[in-house]
Amino acid sequence: MNKEEIMKILPHREPILLVDEVLEIGEDYVVAKKYVKKDEPVLKGHFPDYPIYPGVYIIEGLAQASGIMLLRTNTGKVVPLFLGIDEARFKKEVRPECELIYNIKLIEKKGPIAIIDAKAYVDNQLVAKAKLMVGSKEGEEK
Helix, strand or coil: CCHHHHHHHCCCCCCCCCCCEEEEECCCEEEEEEEECCCCHHHHCCCCCCCCCCHHHHHHHHHHHHHHHHCCCCCCCEEEEEEEEEEEEECCCCCCCEEEEEEEEEEEEECCEEEEEEEEEECCEEEEEEEEEEEEEECCCC
């Protein structure tokens, strides 16, 4: 799934759309990718002399990948919601010019609420992990 297909599911747009590609998707999992480039707007300030991709962006990317899994049949009327985060840990720095891989696994789903096991990797090394609570609601007409 490319970025155009992702934007048909998620309402996010640049510069906060943090998933560039979906590599695999199933009923209870997704593997997605973010290319962390040296010209990412956030890296201009985090940090100019030693750029590190922010942990909050990694977590947001994991939540967006979760939304893609849960809303893969979305016609644009359902809005994903990031409802909670537990057990977040950052294991390694994420530097520019890498591929950040999001591995998402559904743990439990009750109605529109899901608990997700979310992990991020660079070069097959775990860089971040968390348990996320995500959900959805009907969007409002514009």
